[in-house]
Amino acid sequence: MKSQFLLDKSITFLNHGSFGACPKPIFEEFQRFQLELETEPVQFIQKKQIGYLKAARESLAKYIGCEAPDLYFTPNPTFAINTIMRSIDLQVGDEILTTNHEYGAMDRTWNFYCKKSGAKYIRQKISLPIISKEKILEEFWKGFTSKTKVIFLNQISSATALIFPVKEICDKAQELGLITIIDGAHVPGHINLSIQELNPDYYTGTLHKWMLAPKGSSFLYVKKEFQNDLDPLVVSWGYESIAPGESQFLDYHENQGTRDVSAFICTPAVINFLEKNNWKQKSSECKQIVLNNYQRFCDLLGTQPICPITNEFLGQMASIPVKTDKPQELKDVLYDKYNIQIPVMPLNGNVYIRYSINAYNSQEDLDVLYAALEDIIATTDLIKT
Template sequence: MKSQFLLDPAITFLNHGSFGACPKPIFEEFQRFQLELENEPVYFIQKKSAGYLKIAKERLAKYIGCIPTDFFFTPNPTIAINTIMRSLHLESGDEILSTNHEYGAMDRTWNFYCKKSGAKYIRQNISLPVVSKEQILEEFWSGYTSKTKIIFLNQISSCTALIFPVKEICDKARELGLITIIDGAHVPGQIDLDITELNPDFYTGTLHKWMLAPKGSSFLYVKQRFQEMLDPLIVGWGYESVSPGESQFLDYQEYQGTREISAFLCTPKVIDFLEENNWKTKAKECRQIVFDNYQRFCDLLHTQPICPITGEFLGQMASIPIKTASPVELKELLFNKYKIEIPVMPLNGNYFLRYSINAYNSQVDLDILFKAMQDIIETTDLIEL
């Protein structure tokens, strides 16, 4: 599998979770669309791109469990969440209930809009180690008040790599009449996704992470009853269109002037690649490597796992608590000296060494990391035991 990817063979790449990695056949499809665009830009943009986009959306809709007219492509989840927030019309005193495990860019975005509106962003503490799903649910809902209007939650956390019980939270939120916004950036391609079953009001996920698409391919699903209220983040030709399509929602969101959409159009090739290479089996094998090594690294670093080592809480990533006063220096040392690409993630005053495992990885990669960490412990003071 490693030969199918464009990754530098000199680097032990254990950071798929940050930006993904694109296989050669998919990247070639990406370049093919770019060449077709440049061969006749006007004809491509005005005549062909809509048809290509329709095919891409139909394939993705089946993969993520919704219908094509209920979502649109975005470059990343940050743009998707900003699109939602712009249309929420928050008022002073309104509360957004979230967790203290959310992605930093999302925290910043909520803080920005809350400062504008006077609403409050509640980062409810989910304590570590997590011992059960019930613990997460109890701690999360203890932050609910009569002022809570919105639930915002990542399905898989970026820093701690934990799988959250999104289905249970969406179900209860619906009973309480709350709006649910789910950040599923790490979900598609890593664990099964069926948006219809989860039944959130809004859901964003990436294709360029675990689905292996070219960079800049994500989506935003919007439940039908919220589609008319969603203003476009970028106002363009689709607004009050002279030739409207079947959906004002899509007219507003999909027509943003000249932009590069080749990454979106690769979606059929992306899904073909996953199916042809039996990716569900490969993902299962990767999860097993994650499980088999987690306690081993915790023992080396004299820390404890932050959750039970099972598929209920972990996918193809694991975050190992690490005691260090120099996280940036440690990350740079791992890359510059040991040629290992791996993040040292900060969250709530703690640090985590997060490894990601995909089909191009093997046990050898984690053995390289283990040996490097042993050497750093023995020869530097960057890690406290």
């Protein structure tokens, strides 16, 4: 599959999780739409765009298990979460219960809105190593109080690459009458997703990561009873529209002035590529490579796994604890000297090297990383073992 991607072949690319990678056929479709837009922008924006977006929503909804009128496209999950936060009417003393494994941009966004509203952002500690799903749930709900209003949770964490028991948390949150907001940035195309089964109030995910779409393609799902309460992040022609469309929800959030929606409307081509290339099987093979190598890297680095080495907690990426005081320097050395693109990420006082495996990767890529780390350990003081 490596020949299907545009990635620099001189780089060992083990960082699909950050921004994804787009195959040539999908990128060509993306450029085709951009050319169509530039060839006749008025006709495209005023006439064709609405139909293209509807077709894209319908194909995506079928893929992620929800109804097409209940979602719209956003550039990224941060945009989606900002939209939600502006509309949930946080009051002084309200609490948002989350974990200490959330994405840094989300932590910052919640902190911004909590400072504005007087609400509190509760980063409940989930201990490492993970012992079991039941232990995660026990620790998480210790953060619940009578003031908890919102549950916010990433389904797959960024720095620690762990899969969280979102279904169980959503079920209990519903019983308690809490608002549930799920950040599924790493989920679509990575692990099985049925939004209908999870039953969150809000769910955001990316297409440009594991679904292989062009950069800047994500979505926000909103349960029907919350849709008319969701204010647009950008007020434009869709507000009090003179030509109302399918719903106020879509008018407010799809019709936001001049912008290039080419990445969004590639979605049917994206899903076609995944189905044509038997991506579920390829994903399964990638997950096995992730599992096969986890303990090997822990042994090399003198650290312990942060979870049971199973598909219950790990997908196509894994984070290996590494003892270093210089995470940025280690990342730079891996890239500048060894041509390896891989994140080295601090979180909660620990540091992790996170490798991602997709269909363009092979065992040889991880062998290159292993040899580089061996050399760094032998020749520098960047890693302590």
